[in-house]
Amino acid sequence: MAYTEEELKKELETKEYEYGFYTDIESDTLPKGLNEDIVIAISKKKEEPGWMTAWRLQAFQAWKQMEEPEWANVQYKKPDFQDISYYSAPNKKPKYDSLDEVDPELLDTFKRLGISIDEQKKLAGVAVDIVMDSVSVATTFKATLAEKGIIFCSISEAIKEHPELVKKYLGTVVPQKDNYYAALNSAVFSDGSFCYIPKGVRCPMELSTYFRINQAGTGQFERTLVIADEGSYVSYLEGCTAPSRDENQLHAAVVELIALDDAEIKYSTVQNWFPGDKEGHGGVYNFVTKRGLCERNAKISWTQVETGSAITWKYPSCVLKGDNSIGEFYSIAVTNNYQQADTGTKMIHLGKNTRSTIISKGISAGQSQNSYRGLVQVNSRAENARNFSQCDSLLMGNNCGAHTFPYIEAKNKSAQIEHEATTSKIGEDQIFYCNQRGIDTEKAIALIVNGFSKEVLNKLPMEFAVEAQKLLEISLEGSVG
Amino acid sequence: MAIDLKEKLVSSFMAFENRVNIDDPVHEIRVGAMKNFEARGFPTNKEEAWKYTSLRKLEKTNFSVFPKKSKTLGYKDVKNHFLHEIDTYKIVFVDGVFSSNLSETTHEGVDVCLMSSALTKPMYRQLIELYFNKAASKEEHLTSLNTAFSKEGAYIYIPKNKAPLKPIEIVHFATGKEASLMLQPRNLVIAEENAELQIIESHFSLTDNEILTNAVTEIFAAENAIVDYYKVQNDRHTSSLIDNTYIAQKSKSTVRVHTFSFGGKLTRNNLNFYQHGSHIDSTLKGVTIIGEKQHVDHHTLVHHQQPDSESHQDYKGIYGEKSTGVFNGKIIVDKIAQKTNAFQQNNNILISDKATINTKPQLEIFADDVKCSHGCTIGQLDEDAMFYLQSRGIPKKEATALLMYAFTDDVMSSVRIPELKNRINNLIAEKLGVKMGFDL
Numbered sequence: 001m002a003y004t005e006e007e008l009k010k011e012l013e014t015k016e017y018e019y020g021f022y023t024d025i026e027s028d029t030l031p032k033g034l035n036e037d038i039v040i041a042i043s044k045k046k047e048e049p050g051w052m053t054a055w056r057l058q059a060f061q062a063w064k065q066m067e068e069p070e071w072a073n074v075q076y077k078k079p080d081f082q083d084i085s086y087y088s089a090p091n092k093k094p095k096y097d098s099l100d101e102v103d104p105e106l107l108d109t110f111k112r113l114g115i116s117i118d119e120q121k122k123l124a125g126v127a128v129d130i131v132m133d134s135v136s137v138a139t140t141f142k143a144t145l146a147e148k149g150i151i152f153c154s155i156s157e158a159i160k161e162h163p164e165l166v167k168k169y170l171g172t173v174v175p176q177k178d179n180y181y182a183a184l185n186s187a188v189f190s191d192g193s194f195c196y197i198p199k200g201v202r203c204p205m206e207l208s209t210y211f212r213i214n215q216a217g218t219g220q221f222e223r224t225l226v227i228a229d230e231g232s233y234v235s236y237l238e239g240c241t242a243p244s245r246d247e248n249q250l251h252a253a254v255v256e257l258i259a260l261d262d263a264e265i266k267y268s269t270v271q272n273w274f275p276g277d278k279e280g281h282g283g284v285y286n287f288v289t290k291r292g293l294c295e296r297n298a299k300i301s302w303t304q305v306e307t308g309s310a311i312t313w314k315y316p317s318c319v320l321k322g323d324n325s326i327g328e329f330y331s332i333a334v335t336n337n338y339q340q341a342d343t344g345t346k347m348i349h350l351g352k353n354t355r356s357t358i359i360s361k362g363i364s365a366g367q368s369q370n371s372y373r374g375l376v377q378v379n380s381r382a383e384n385a386r387n388f389s390q391c392d393s394l395l396m397g398n399n400c401g402a403h404t405f406p407y408i409e410a411k412n413k414s415a416q417i418e419h420e421a422t423t424s425k426i427g428e429d430q431i432f433y434c435n436q437r438g439i440d441t442e443k444a445i446a447l448i449v450n451g452f453s454k455e456v457l458n459k460l461p462m463e464f465a466v467e468a469q470k471l472l473e474i475s476l477e478g479s480v481g
Numbered sequence: 482m483a484i485d486l487k488e489k490l491v492s493s494f495m496a497f498e499n500r501v502n503i504d505d506p507v508h509e510i511r512v513g514a515m516k517n518f519e520a521r522g523f524p525t526n527k528e529e530a531w532k533y534t535s536l537r538k539l540e541k542t543n544f545s546v547f548p549k550k551s552k553t554l555g556y557k558d559v560k561n562h563f564l565h566e567i568d569t570y571k572i573v574f575v576d577g578v579f580s581s582n583l584s585e586t587t588h589e590g591v592d593v594c595l596m597s598s599a600l601t602k603p604m605y606r607q608l609i610e611l612y613f614n615k616a617a618s619k620e621e622h623l624t625s626l627n628t629a630f631s632k633e634g635a636y637i638y639i640p641k642n643k644a645p646l647k648p649i650e651i652v653h654f655a656t657g658k659e660a661s662l663m664l665q666p667r668n669l670v671i672a673e674e675n676a677e678l679q680i681i682e683s684h685f686s687l688t689d690n691e692i693l694t695n696a697v698t699e700i701f702a703a704e705n706a707i708v709d710y711y712k713v714q715n716d717r718h719t720s721s722l723i724d725n726t727y728i729a730q731k732s733k734s735t736v737r738v739h740t741f742s743f744g745g746k747l748t749r750n751n752l753n754f755y756q757h758g759s760h761i762d763s764t765l766k767g768v769t770i771i772g773e774k775q776h777v778d779h780h781t782l783v784h785h786q787q788p789d790s791e792s793h794q795d796y797k798g799i800y801g802e803k804s805t806g807v808f809n810g811k812i813i814v815d816k817i818a819q820k821t822n823a824f825q826q827n828n829n830i831l832i833s834d835k836a837t838i839n840t841k842p843q844l845e846i847f848a849d850d851v852k853c854s855h856g857c858t859i860g861q862l863d864e865d866a867m868f869y870l871q872s873r874g875i876p877k878k879e880a881t882a883l884l885m886y887a888f889t890d891d892v893m894s895s896v897r898i899p900e901l902k903n904r905i906n907n908l909i910a911e912k913l914g915v916k917m918g919f920d921l
Contacts (some may be wrong), residue, residue, distance in 0.1 A: 071529065378859075380834060380835070393844075393846070395846065395848075395849035395851075396849065397849060398816055398819070398847075398848055398849045398850070399816070400847075400849070401845065401846060401847040402844070402846045403843075403844060403845045403846065404842075404843060404844040404845075404855070405841065405843050406841060406842060406843070406857070407839070407840075407841045408838075408839065408840045408841065408857060408859065409837070409838070409839045409840075410829075410831060410837065410838045410839075410859045411834075411836075411837045412831070412834060413831035413832055413833055413834050413836065413861065414861065415831065415859055415860075416858075416859065416860045416861070417857070417858060417859040417860070418856075418857070418858050418860075419842065419855075419856065419857040419858070420854070420855075420856050420857075421842070421844060421854060421855050421856075422852075422853070422854045423844060423846050423851060423852075423853040423854070424851070424852060424853075425849040425850055425851075
């Protein structure tokens with residue numbers, strides 16, 4: 001099926017219409033507060049079928065019974081859930097008319113990350129004409145994907161177009177009642193992505209933000225569902241290295257990955273939401289539930305670079321259900337100023353010969369608190385399960401904290417589990433050595449931090465890795481005491 | 482009618498008040514602790530610190546809180562329970578009551594005597610005011626419970642530059658006069674500057690009647706003091722032990738606690754080190770070898786509050802049959818505690834498919850110039866090593882035992898009383914079902 005410019009134009013028009021639909025309603029934004037009517041209204045606005053509305057309501061009922069978790073090692077003022085508007089149409093009107101109006105600091109960061117002018121405009125919310133360049137990329141993408149039978153669309157579209165897949169898999173890995181925020185998300189999720197890779201198909205490209213920028217804004221309650229059918233492969237990139245100045249303070253996303261027999265999913269995230277200012281005011285609360293299910297011989301690999309958000313509460317996990325399945329988790333979490341991160345992973349070994357690897361690097365600077373929290377669980381039938389975990393923390397300055405909470409539970413004698421953790425600071429001799437060779441202290445720290453994070457950075461797709469490296473540098477700027 | 486141990490204990494407190502002097506300042510502490518226990522009750526699995534250990538069954542047992550007059554034991558009957566190869570001071574309790582005929586206390590230069598006399602006699606008042614309940618948690622449920630009922634236990638005071646002539650043994654016997662008995666010994670150990678001492682603590686039930694011991698020990702080590710504390714937990718499988726130990730250390734002191742957990746139905750060790758000075762050395766080591774449906778839970782805390790100190794933790798566990806092992810080691814390094822070196826190691830071997838191990842080595846670090854590491858492994862014996870030993874004619878059982886000895890060696894090597902080491906080695910052999918000569 002050839003994809004012509006005509007069709008593209010049409011598609012873009014329909015998209016406009018999509019937005020237009022929302023404006024038809026009296027208000028773009030639902031009133032503040034959360035109750036059954038609001039959940040129904042959200043579902044209605046999205047023109048969802050009845051089963052989906054019922055599903056949301058079920059989640060809402062569960063959420064009402066639940067209490068906000070307090071076990072995480074973070075402190076913040078709890079959001080008032082009745083003081084939030086749970087639905088607002090994607091912002092159609094550009095915030096600015098030209099780049100000159102945008103915060104110069106933001107533009108400077110863009111420049112240093114090497115982001116093109118057009119993209120800068122998009123990210124900063126500047127009105128953009130149709131940029132042929134990026135759209136043509138999108139078009140080629142769509143054509144290639146369609147050819148392979150890959151479905152990649154927004155979750156709302158998937159609910160309408162592919163209800164059988166959504167019905168079958170939604171909520172199977174992260175049930176509605178899984179936790180407080182997952183329940184909230186299930187009730188009110190605004191939008192998100194849906195991806196299905198058919199049997200035996202190797203997705204030819206990284207499904208990434210570059211593509212998604214052209215899609216509708218996903219809002220604060222994002223829902224992602226990725227299904228890799230038997231023997232398929234997909235690499236999925238989420239987020240963006242550019243700082244997003246999001247207005248929403250609370251983000252509660254849910255990501256579900258399903259890797260059927262012999263499939264492989266690689267999921268990479270770069271998160272750089274507004275971390276609050278230097279005094280710790282403002283910033284995004286990021287409460288995310290991410291989990292993947294591995295069937296026989298399947299593999300799920302999570303890679304994350306977390307530099308943004310005031311509060312991060314995130315544990316991308318793998319349920320290793322099938323025999324010989326593999327779970328991996330590579331993470332860099334950087335906290336500066338008053339940021340707090342409580343992040344890690346869960347590896348649940350259920351099948352035989354399952355393997356998991358956890359590499360977590362935490363870097364804390366300023367007044368920040370950085371925690372690793374992980375669970376490795378080997379169930380009694382998971383013979384020959386193997387886990388290796390390594391959590392290293394790097395402290396910069398003496399006002400920050402690094403914490404490690406690894407839970408290890410083994411119920412099978414053939415399990416082999418290793419856990420290692422170290423906490424240290426950048427050695428004075430290392431800095432001295434760099435200074436001696438004419439590298440100034442700031443650069444030297446960037447160099448050492450990059451070396452410290454190498455194991456994880458290596459796991460990122462190429463172009464992402466370069467940006468992530470620069471991002472680390474920028475995040476830690478000014479943290480040298 | 483279902484028994485509720487908490488209610489029983491709360492109502493027993495009034496009866497307890499008839500047995501002690503309620504005008505004593507210590508009693509205020511007891512009353513405060515009782516209030517806390519009354520408010521908090523027994524810990525439940527919902528609390529993070531008790532996630533893997535349940536006291537539900539114990540709470541449903543009708544324990545006698547005040548033992549009736551107990552049986553007198555002759556030294557011959559229980560000789561083997563003492564470290565009889567060497568001479569020791571002995572503080573012996575039978576069903577919670579001090580046994581003068583089995584004990585050997587002293588007041589010569591050092592005080593090795595009873596908590597009951599320290600709490601009541603005016604000559605000890607000053608020290609009691611200074612130290613009693615000063616290290617123990619005012620919050621923790623079971624510690625509060627013990628504090629409320631604190632009356633008897635060991636009191637050891639070593640003045641400046643002194644060392645007792647021989648190690649001190651604290652032994653608790655339960656004779657089984659009661660169908661089920663709850664004991665709450667309270668120990669206080671004070672080592673002044675440059676003092677040095679060695680303590681061995683053990684608990685024995687002489688029958689299969691159920692015993693629950695909720696012990697609290699406070700240890701204060703002043704500058705340059707050296708304290709070695711060995712806990713031998715090898716009781717019958719009908720007894721449960723909750724052992725709370727609080728250690729406050731001053732600069733340049735060394736405290737080493739070794740815990741050997743082989744017996745008991747449920748054993749919970751809460752071992753807390755608070756470092757109040759610099760250049761402190763804290764050592765926490767343990768060997769756990771259990772089987773059947775035994776449950777051993779080690780909770781350790783090392784709180785580094787001042788710069789330039791060290792802590793070393795090394796716990797080894799071998800878990801068979803349907804046993805459960807828990808290790809939760811927490812290291813906190815305060816912001817000012819720069820140049821701290823904290824090491825933590827927890828190695829486990831599961832030898833049965835029904836055994837469970839839950840481990841959580843936890844670090845909370847607020848200082849940047851520190852070296853902290855923890856390592857944790859769960860695995861099996863090295864197959865190649867097994868093969869090597871077997872190929873040299875060593876039967877499988879003995880080969881397994883040999884490798885397990887090697888596994889525990891990091892802990893055993895720092896036991897400084899050779900006779901005790903020998904005895905523990907023999908206990909391990911017994912546990913592993915092999916006969917080995919260990920006259921080292």
